[in-house]
Amino acid sequence: MSIIAKNITKSFGKQKALNNVSFTIEKGEIVGFLGPNGAGKSTMMKILTTYYTADDGQAEVNSFDVQDEKKNVQKSIGYLPEHNPLYLDMYVKEYLAFNADVYKVNKDRINTVIDQTGLGPEANKKIGQLSKGYRQRVGLAAALLHDPEVLILDEPTTGLDPNQLLEIRKLIREIGKEKTILLSTHIMKEVEAVCDRVLIINKGTLVADKKLSELRDGQDQVLVVEFDFRVEEAFLNKLPYVILVKNIGGFVYEITFNTSNDMRPVVFDFAHDNQLKTLQLSRKNKNLESLFSELTL
Secondary structure (H helix, E strand, C coil), X not given: CCEEEEEEEEEECCXXXXXXXXXXXCCCCEEEEECCCCCXXXXXXXXXXXXXXXXXXXXXXXXXXXXXXXXXXXXXXXXXXXXXXXXXXXXXXXXXXXXXXXXXXXXXXXXXXXXXXCCHHHCCCEHHHCCHHHHHHHHXXXXXXXXXXXXXXXXXXXXXXXXXXXXXXXXXXXXXXXXXXXXXXXXXXXXXXXXXXEEXXXXXXXXXXXXXXXXXXXXXXXXXXXXXXXXXXXXHCCCCCEEEEEEEECCEEEEEEECCCCCHHHHHHHHHHCCCXXXXXXXXXXXHHHHHHHHHC
């Protein structure tokens, strides 16, 4: 395993930021770490990168304990924090050379990471002259200099325009072919675009651990139906395969079925048999966004 977290708990005064959080990440996975603001994502990442010490529990990165083997953990990780700390008055190559000295790596790595992150056209500019997208590339290049096995990226696409978003997503996918990546974000499309798996955290507790393929191929089916009259949810709950019924306003209901069979004819027949008119009936995909809403509201 590249990352192991067991029963991690962390409090700041009376505020419990993480409550008994456990998960594992295998080598070569790109895992999205999702949650609302203040859910505990950054705290977990700072524990994994040895910036914080957990109050309880154990974590390992590349088989190194984050509390007892901090130096080995730091050598194993490339970390891009949410607020990418850069020296804006330094030139790109100068900044990377500075980081190479810190990591004590061969200066040949500078050209390698410049090529890897597509910084070539901007390599001789001051960092302060670069767009936000290229500044993120500089941060990634610095994180890759010592050729770590694990990358931890905290909100790597915050503030980017649509074109920059696409470029950074593509770059993360390319890097993910060789590295294990844990990517924190609150943007679900980001996870769907680049990740193999998602961890969802809410109020310091891990509430979901799912592969994206499970969400795409799962049997759960969501129908949105509007009748011409209010229906008691208890009646809709008697339909076959129903696992959840929600009134989402007026006479509109969202019904979740646990089956791959198309349940629209069943709902239409239900309306007919109960002298109801069906004003709308549509199928809604059970996706990451709906799962996130269910688990974090």
